[in-house]
Amino acid sequence: MFSYCTDPDALDRLRWLSCYLTTGVHFSFYLSFLKVIGILAVTAPVALAFGFFGAMSARSSIAPVSWLGKGYIAVVRGVPDIAFFLFFVIALDQGFEWLRHQALCPDWTDPIRQGNDFLVCPQAKLPLGTAPQAVHQTYAFGLAVVTFALVFGAFAANVIFGAMRAVPKAQLETAEAYGMSPRQTFWRILVPQMWVYALPGLSNLWQVLIKATPLLFLLGIEDVVYWARELGGTKTARFTAYPHGDWRMWYFLALLVFYLFMTWGSEKILSRLMTRLTRGQATTGGEAQRRGAAA
């Protein structure tokens, strides 16, 4: 990176460190932080949408739709995350490839399952075998988002389902008395009021989601924990210009600071959101705000 980095052995401590921290491999490490933040930014809204529709269908008066919603909530919440990540993602990937295989290679005669091997025709592979590594990584990223959204969507659905039931019955009855249809009651009265009950549960989920990102390495995504382990490991002088001992502690310390910072930041944002959502609500919080404003 810097011009004086050609002979790291001859450098003083500070300069050595500045060279060491700007090697190509360290940029992969820095990039992985963005990757984690990116995954969170995409997953959270998608999971929330899954949760919302899950809760909506669980509340449905049509029995099969309600079973579907309740089944989704119960099954996904019950399965351990790691099992879900290992099994579901591979199954999803193979499912896509199987569908494409049926559509694209109708005259393929070889069996798809040969012993342990799962073999579809080359045109059906996802991503194509010819695709550059970047496409493979994007695909893995997409799979990760879908899986995270599905798992956390089930938890969010349960939280939102509970929040919808916490809205005072009197509010809904009044809406009905004013002549609102069930659909109007739902969108105009129930949904705006339920967020304040859902937020504490959802904020918990968000914090858990932040900490769950190391599971990504199971899907082949090189996240911050992978790089911290790799970079912190002992490096001998034969294989690197920057030999060092076991520095994993320092790298994990950096991760600790990163995760604490994320938690602290989201805590701030969530408490602001809570104040905003409480305004005008028939809760003790809303009542306190009203009194505060009046006094």
Added chain:
Amino acid sequence: MKSILLSTVAVAMTATLALADGHSVVRMGTEGAYPPYNFINDAGDVDGFERELGDELCVRAELTCEWVKNDWDSIIPNLVSSNYDTIMAGMSITDERDEVIDFTQDYFPPTASAYVGASDGADWENGVVAAQTATIQAGHIAEGSATLVEFATPEETVAAVRNGEADAVFADADYLAPLVEASGGDLVFIGPDVPLGGGVGMGLRESDTELKEKFDAAITSMKEDGTLNTLLVKWFGEGTAQY
């Protein structure tokens, strides 16, 4: 103008056809945490003996290759489900693995595994010995009288000895040698070297016979003209076993 366009299209189409045929890009899976076999260099690329050897094999077999990193734990399942096409990760040829995947002929002679401890007196026979999960070394310790502790990465097995969690670590002698050399006396070789496994080979899916033949032929040609020996000496030093 039109004919130029048409011929461009024709060239483009034949190019796609050529690409669609079988293994146009061979994806090479490796661990990237086992120097000198394979590791990540300062620039962030896969480097090491297997990188250099694999690239040369691909040139000789006239294949386009691309390197992919994968955790050691799931390196065989991901090969089998076609996430990549080969494994070059210092993987010894054993009967158990051969039941699930196929191997080319060995490109590294049967390896010596060695014990490393914090001092000469460390008890490698009946003490606590660290080894990487799902390796031949872990299997060997499990059969003996020592207590086995397994770790997911090679780095952690050595760290276990440094911090006193284990009395000794049992791994490929070639992996341990640079670490012992750089430790300045903190780590020492103890006990006898143990020859294990049937040499290191490239792993492939059992159904991928065509690719296996290509790589087998390339390895044979490198053994015959001595380039494989040159690579072995370059990465493992003069004393290493050669073909």
